[in-house]
Amino acid sequence: xxxxxxxxxxxxxxxxxxxxxxxHRRPLVVVAVAFVAALVLVSLIAPxxxxxxxxxxxxxxxxxxxxxxxxxxxxxxGRDVLSKILYGGRRSLLSIAxxxxxxxxxxxxxxxxxxxxxxxxxxALGRLAEVLLAVPAIIFVLVVxxxxxxxxxxxxxxxxxxxVPVMFRVVRGASLRVREDLYVSAARISGLSHPxxxxxxxxxxxxxxxxxxxxxxxxxxxxxxxxxxxxxxTSDAGTPTWGGMVGEASAVIEQQRWLLVPPGVVxxxxxxxxxxxxxxxxxxxxxxxxxxxxxxxxxxxxxxxAPSHAGRHAGDVQLLAVDNLRVVLPDDRGEVPxxxxxxxxxxxxxxxxxxxxxxxxxxxxxxxxxxxxxxALRMSSGSVCVEGVDVSSxxxxxxxxxxxxxxxYISQEPQSALDPTFTLGSxxxxxxxxxxxxSRPKARRRALELLGMVELPDPERVARSRAHELSGGMAQRVxxxxxxxxxxxxxxxxxxxxxxxxxxxxxxxxxxxxxQRETHMGLLLITHNWGVVADSCDRTMVMYAGQIVxxxxxxxxxxxxxxxxxxxxxxxxPAMARAGAALTTMQGGVPSPGSWPTGCRxxxxxxxxxxxxxxxxxxxxQQSTHRSTRCVRTAEIFGEVxx
Amino acid sequence: xxEAPPLLELREVSVRFRQRRHEVKAIxxxxxxxxxxxxxxxxxxxxxxxxxxxxxxLGLVPVSAGDIVFNGCTITNLSFKARRSLYxxxxxxxxxxxxxxxxxxxxxxxxxEPLESFGINTRDEVRRRVAEILERxxxxxxxxxxxxxxLSGGQRQRVxxxxxxxxxxxxxxxxEAVSALDLSVQAQILDLLAELQAHLGLTYLFISHDLDVVxxxxxxxxxxxxxxxxxxxxxxxxxxxxxxxxTDALQRAAPLPDPRLQKHRRPPLRPVAAAPSxxxxxxxxxxxxxxxxxxxxxxxxxxxxxxxxxxxxxxxxYPAWRGESKSLSNGGSEATFEFQLPEVR
Numbered sequence: 001x002x003x004x005x006x007x008x009x010x011x012x013x014x015x016x017x018x019x020x021x022x023x024h025r026r027p028l029v030v031v032a033v034a035f036v037a038a039l040v041l042v043s044l045i046a047p048x049x050x051x052x053x054x055x056x057x058x059x060x061x062x063x064x065x066x067x068x069x070x071x072x073x074x075x076x077x078g079r080d081v082l083s084k085i086l087y088g089g090r091r092s093l094l095s096i097a098x099x100x101x102x103x104x105x106x107x108x109x110x111x112x113x114x115x116x117x118x119x120x121x122x123x124a125l126g127r128l129a130e131v132l133l134a135v136p137a138i139i140f141v142l143v144v145x146x147x148x149x150x151x152x153x154x155x156x157x158x159x160x161x162x163x164v165p166v167m168f169r170v171v172r173g174a175s176l177r178v179r180e181d182l183y184v185s186a187a188r189i190s191g192l193s194h195p196x197x198x199x200x201x202x203x204x205x206x207x208x209x210x211x212x213x214x215x216x217x218x219x220x221x222x223x224x225x226x227x228x229x230x231x232x233x234t235s236d237a238g239t240p241t242w243g244g245m246v247g248e249a250s251a252v253i254e255q256q257r258w259l260l261v262p263p264g265v266v267x268x269x270x271x272x273x274x275x276x277x278x279x280x281x282x283x284x285x286x287x288x289x290x291x292x293x294x295x296x297x298x299x300x301x302x303x304x305x306a307p308s309h310a311g312r313h314a315g316d317v318q319l320l321a322v323d324n325l326r327v328v329l330p331d332d333r334g335e336v337p338x339x340x341x342x343x344x345x346x347x348x349x350x351x352x353x354x355x356x357x358x359x360x361x362x363x364x365x366x367x368x369x370x371x372x373x374x375x376a377l378r379m380s381s382g383s384v385c386v387e388g389v390d391v392s393s394x395x396x397x398x399x400x401x402x403x404x405x406x407x408x409y410i411s412q413e414p415q416s417a418l419d420p421t422f423t424l425g426s427x428x429x430x431x432x433x434x435x436x437x438x439s440r441p442k443a444r445r446r447a448l449e450l451l452g453m454v455e456l457p458d459p460e461r462v463a464r465s466r467a468h469e470l471s472g473g474m475a476q477r478v479x480x481x482x483x484x485x486x487x488x489x490x491x492x493x494x495x496x497x498x499x500x501x502x503x504x505x506x507x508x509x510x511x512x513x514x515x516q517r518e519t520h521m522g523l524l525l526i527t528h529n530w531g532v533v534a535d536s537c538d539r540t541m542v543m544y545a546g547q548i549v550x551x552x553x554x555x556x557x558x559x560x561x562x563x564x565x566x567x568x569x570x571x572x573x574p575a576m577a578r579a580g581a582a583l584t585t586m587q588g589g590v591p592s593p594g595s596w597p598t599g600c601r602x603x604x605x606x607x608x609x610x611x612x613x614x615x616x617x618x619x620x621x622q623q624s625t626h627r628s629t630r631c632v633r634t635a636e637i638f639g640e641v642x643x
Numbered sequence: 644x645x646e647a648p649p650l651l652e653l654r655e656v657s658v659r660f661r662q663r664r665h666e667v668k669a670i671x672x673x674x675x676x677x678x679x680x681x682x683x684x685x686x687x688x689x690x691x692x693x694x695x696x697x698x699x700x701l702g703l704v705p706v707s708a709g710d711i712v713f714n715g716c717t718i719t720n721l722s723f724k725a726r727r728s729l730y731x732x733x734x735x736x737x738x739x740x741x742x743x744x745x746x747x748x749x750x751x752x753x754x755x756e757p758l759e760s761f762g763i764n765t766r767d768e769v770r771r772r773v774a775e776i777l778e779r780x781x782x783x784x785x786x787x788x789x790x791x792x793x794l795s796g797g798q799r800q801r802v803x804x805x806x807x808x809x810x811x812x813x814x815x816x817x818x819e820a821v822s823a824l825d826l827s828v829q830a831q832i833l834d835l836l837a838e839l840q841a842h843l844g845l846t847y848l849f850i851s852h853d854l855d856v857v858x859x860x861x862x863x864x865x866x867x868x869x870x871x872x873x874x875x876x877x878x879x880x881x882x883x884x885x886x887x888x889x890t891d892a893l894q895r896a897a898p899l900p901d902p903r904l905q906k907h908r909r910p911p912l913r914p915v916a917a918a919p920s921x922x923x924x925x926x927x928x929x930x931x932x933x934x935x936x937x938x939x940x941x942x943x944x945x946x947x948x949x950x951x952x953x954x955x956x957x958x959x960x961y962p963a964w965r966g967e968s969k970s971l972s973n974g975g976s977e978a979t980f981e982f983q984l985p986e987v988r
Contacts, residue, residue: 182743183753186806189701190757191730194723200756204747357825358796472689501688501852506896528826531898534905555902572830573900574859582837583830583859589795590825 029280032273039270043089050083054240063256072262075245076252081262084240088263091241092225092270095156099221100214102160103167108210110164111171112198116179122172129165137162137224145233152225152234159224163217170213174206181205208285215278219271226267242267317388318345319490319522320369325382327361327368329593338377338593339364340546346490346522353537353554354526357569359590360543362526366492370409371399387489405435408488412495414479418467424451424478425463428485435486450481455511473504477511484515490522497532509536530573534558539626542566545591545601548620549630562629562638564606600631608637649712650814650846651677651700651733656709656719658695658870669695670870672709674948677814682840682847684861684878686854686893692870693850697816700848701735702726713814731761734807738819740799744791750802751787757810776805780835797828801835808839816848821856833860854897858882866890869929876954886956888934888964928958936964 042049051071058078065073072081114122141158148154178184179202187197228234229243230250242263249259325342328335339361346352354362368379383392386406391399403409411417419427428447432438438446451459454477467475476496483491493512497505513536516523525536533540533554540557542550542565550563561567568585570576577583586605597603599614606613612632620630631637653676658669670692677683685693698704700711702721711719718729737743744753754773763769774784780801791799800820807815817836821829833856839845851857857864858878865875866889874887885891899905927942928934934941938960946959958964 181745182737182739183745185703186735186737186743186803187745187756188703189730189735190806191727191760192756193760196760200748201745205745357827502854502896503688503892506898509898529898530826530900531905534900534902535898558901558903569826570900572826574830574833574853574855575900577859582834584827584834585830586827587831589797589828 026280026283028276032276032280035269035273036277039089040093042086043093046083046086046090050080050086052080052083054079054083054087055238056080063252063259065256065258073256073258075248075259076256079240081245081259084245085242085262085266088240088242088245089266091152091239092222092243095152095225096218096221098153098156099160099163099224100218102157103163103217104210104214106161107164107167108171108203111168112175112202112206114168115172115175116194116198116202118176118179125168126172129168132162133165135162141224141228142233145228150234152228155228155234156221156225159221163220167210167213167217170209171206174209175202178202178205208281212278212282212285215274215281219274219278222267222271222274318385319348319350319387320344320346320524321385321388322365322369323383323385325365325368325384326380327364327373327377328380329377335378335380336594337596338546339368342382342543342546342548344524344541344548344551346524348489348522349516349520350539351516351523351525351537353533353540354524354543355528355530355533355540355569356543357528357590359545359592361546362528362543363494365543366409366494366524366526370403370407370492371396372409404431404488405486406489407492408483408486408490409492410476410479410483410494410496412498414472414475414496415467417479417482418475420467423464423466424470428463428478428482431482431485446485447481450484451478453484453515454478454481455507456481471504472500473507476500476504476508480508480511480515484519487519488521490524492524492526494526495528496525498527498529505532512536530558530570542569545596546593547601547630548628549602551620551626551628553626556627560638562623562627562634563602563631564608564637565602568605608633647678647680649676650679650714651848652710652712653696653700654710654712656696656699656711657707658692658699658704659707668870669704670699670867673867673870673872674709675865675872675875677846677848679813679846680840680844681863682849682861684857684864685848685850685867686852686857686864687867688852688893690869691867693852693867694818695870696867697735697818697848697850700816701733702729727760730757730812731810732812733814733816734810734812735816735818736800736803736807736820738822740796740803740823741791743803744799746791748790749787750789750791750794753791753802754787754806754809757806761810772809776809779808779839780805795828796824797831800824800828800832804832804835804839808843808845811843812845814846814848816850818850819852820849822851822853829856836860854882854893866893871929872948872955872957873930874954874956874958875948880953884952884965886951886954886961887930887958888936888960888968889930891968892933892935930958936960936967 056079058074061070061074061078062076063074064070064078067073070080070082072085074080075084110125114125137159140162141155144158145151145155184197184201187201192200225234226241226243226246229241230247232244232247234241234243245263246260246267249256249263252259322345323343325339326337327339328337342361342365344352344354344365354365356362364373364377367373368377369384373379383390385391386402391402394402418424425444425447428450429440429443432443432446432450433440436443436446448459448463451462456462456474456477462470462474462478467478470478480496491512496512497508500508509532512523515521523536525532527533537554540552540554541548542557542563544565550557550561550566552562557566558570561570565586571585572583574583588605591597591601591604597614599616600606600609600618603609603613610633618630618632620628621634622628623634652674654674655672656674657671660667660669673692673696675683685696687693695704699706700713702718702723706719709719710717713729713733718726721729744750751773754776755769758764758769758772763772773787777784777786782798782801782805786794786798786802791802794802804820820836821832824832836847837860840847847860849857849860861878863876864878864881866873866881866887868889873889874881874885881890882894885894895908899908926945928937928944928946931937931941940959944959946957948955948957951961
């Protein structure tokens with residue numbers, strides 16, 4: 001192998017900072033964090049900040065409203081309200097901190113251990129948590145306060161202990177999922193001890209839920225603390241607390257309503273701030289999982305289709321004709337194309353293969369022509385004709401009817417087409433009744449007929465079962481049965497056999513061929529597997545970086561590829577290799593949308609690249625009646641076309 | 644071929660799981676030998692027990708019966724402490740390069756981890772070893788500062804390989820290490836693995852569902868079905884003339900990348916879904932329900948591995964079934980794999 005450094009594309013997402021950054025994008029969060037930080041600071045320096053001693057009484061000035069001397073007025077004993085708020089924050093925030101610290105120090109480690117170790121440790125801790133959860137918090141704290149009167153520290157620690165089970169459950173649940181991640185096994189095989197794995201690999205992954213739970217608990221603790229103070233259970237009369245102020249204010253509400261406002265507003269804002277922080281953290285985390293999931297699959301985010309000449313076969317009307325389809329990803333800087341000038345056609349009874357590696361745009365092409373693009377993507381131009389009728393401008397409702405009847409779709413994950421809560425029979429009956437006016441018994445007969453059509457043994461039994469009871473192969477058969485319910489003329493199958501064992505793949509491919517023979521249905525088969533192409537496809541389009549780079553009858557494509565990428569991809573197949581010889585034919589990988597060069601998109605990986613390949617877009621040029629290629633050097637590289 | 648000493652041996656190893664009330668045999672009396680410096684492939688469908696074998700060797704699942712011998716020492720069910728030092732000698736490359744790297748840690752930190760856990764923690768030494776291993780897997784040194792989601796699938800798999808190799812192990816278990824990759828990237832990674840083996844004298848236990856990949860990579864191949872060994876031997880012999888109907892079926896089911904050859908193939912398996920239920924795997928052959936050549940005796944006697952030419956096969960109907968196969972496939976237009984694409988100048 002050459003020593004070329006395999007640097008492929010680099011996506012501009014940095015893992016660690018993305019949560020922080022997405023928090024920044026929410027101004028409300030910044031305000032909330034700033035508010036809490038300011039509260040803490042102000043409480044700490046209250047002795048320097050407060051204009052008066054909060055205990056200093058001035059009965060001559062009692063129940064005064066806000067004045068320039070007393071910005072927030074005075075209470076029934078003439079004490080300055082602003083000073084009381086500032087000092088009161090010390091007690092309230094300390095109480096929150098006590099509760100949160102207890103919850104974190106007990107809940108997090110126990111949750112980690114239970115989730116990570118599992119087994120009897122988990123069961124024992126789980127039982128203990130359930131017992132604690134069953135204790136009524138308020139009553140328990142009241143009992144504790146009866147033993148230690150007016151001791152707020154003891155009360156809040158007790159409250160924290162009672163909050164531990166919730167934190168425990170949250171951490172345990174999150175750790176349980178992380179434990180299944182492969183990097184945890186990898187760390188074990190790297191020789192790390194269990195405690196180190198928990199601290200290094202599990203804890204950082206569950207910090208999100210911990211933050212959310214901790215902020216929620218903080219808000220709850222403040223409510224609880226003010227409640228206790230309001231009832232006069234915690235504070236001795238001298239120490240100002242927010243809750244105590246509310247209590248005092250309510251006693252004199254007839255004389256001075258204003259007194260309720262300052263402590264009320266502060267309490268409400270503080271609780272709100274905690275809630276905002278917790279909420280935003282949760283949103284930011286779920287955003288990140290979604291984006292990482294999308295990029296990890298490389299599926300609907302990146303990909304692109306290519307062009308062919310829809311109207312080429314003049315005279316006969318194609319079942320499906322896509323012309324100049326373009327799909328873009330709108331972002332801050334404009335629009336990033338992910339599929340670019342793709343044209344393709346499928347005739348009745350024909351199987352057309354759409355081949356390419358991940359990121360080539362195969363799936364996006366299929367989703368675009370079914371109008372099933374994920375919300376982030378938009379079809380920006382191009383037309384889709386079904387049986388000669390342009391459906392691009394059709395209303396959603398009209399297109400809905402088309403989809404599922406004339407057009408059907410099956411995906412790589414058949415389980416996703418099946419609802420786990422209903423029996424397969426009832427789902428199938430539902431689908432049948434959507435497509436045709438049929439009584440229940442009649443729809444039921446049709447459902448069983450469909451299950452028989454996909455060669456499921458004992459359709460009656462399958463109809464009674466649910467999705468999770470099926471193997472992958474059987475689930476795909478049921479998904480095909482559902483797709484066939486509307487008697488489609490065109491089936492779009494996106495990697496229908498990729499998740500299946502080869503033996504099952506062979507059966508599914510044979511099944512699709514048989515159905516096609518019987519119904520004369522057209523099939524657009526998306527795959528990355530040359531074997532599947534060779535087995536099933538009459539005609540094949542090869543996609544690369546959002547474009548079709550070659551189109552050809554399948555046999556010719558295998559015999560005499562006319563694009564360097566097709567050749568490279570064919571030669572990458574291990575069945576093509578001679579023993580001991582290297583397999584690598586192309587360095588690097590498919591460039592991601594947004595980083596496509598102006599010239600030939602394959603140029604950087606092509607061993608035949610020359611000066612004329614870069615600088616300007618390369619058109620798809622026709623080689624013979626049925627063949628096209630997007631390469632300016634085809635003739636030099638592969639010789640002239642044989643008729 | 645000189646007989647290198649065995650590095651890893653499994654002797655009648657079984658792993659059983661409890662599932663609700665009944666017991667599942669994930670692997671059932673599997674014996675195999677991996678010689679030092681060789682590549683041994685494990686193939687089979689999902690549920691055949693390939694990955695369970697890897698996990699048993701690494702001590703991630705408990706072994707119910709039998710012995711695992713590594714480098715002359717029995718390592719069956721060692722305690723975690725005793726096993727730790729073994730991880731210097733045997734490592735694993737996972738299938739999924741997306742979940743096998745912790746997204747919160749830089750590549751450098753991920754690679755340094757095994758070193759640190761074995762007491763190599765001076766900064767310069769760690770940095771030197773990380774740089775060295777990145778170069779070995781053809782990644783730029785700057786990758787150490789990146790996070791996993793900044794890398795492509797191929798790059799991540801190179802990092803996963805680097806992590807496995809940084810302690811200079813002797814045995815590397817590749818669990819579907821290239822299955823999640825695109826074809827062109829798969830080719831790059833297979834070449835990298837071959838190059839590393841040549842330079843470092845590695846031994847591979849190579850787990851894959853793809854017979855084409857195994858044929859390319861492995862000297863010897865073991866075919867598993869429902870936790871039992873169906874056939875094992877030199878890869879070239881085993882793929883040229885399968886002695887077990889299951890090997891034959893697996894090979895025929897994988898479509899050939901050539902429409903002309905593919906047209907003449909016919910998978911001889913009974914569809915899985917149509918397989919008659921019943922039959923007791925403890926008594927009969929586990930493959931009998933799906934076998935096109937099964938006779939009454941197959942349902943009542945469990946076949947044992949026996950020599951069949953250069954390979955070993957667990958089929959009592961060998962070689963008789965081959966004759967039936969010829970007559971079934973009307974004239975045998977069965978192509979072997981001696982075709983190539985036109986070489987381009």
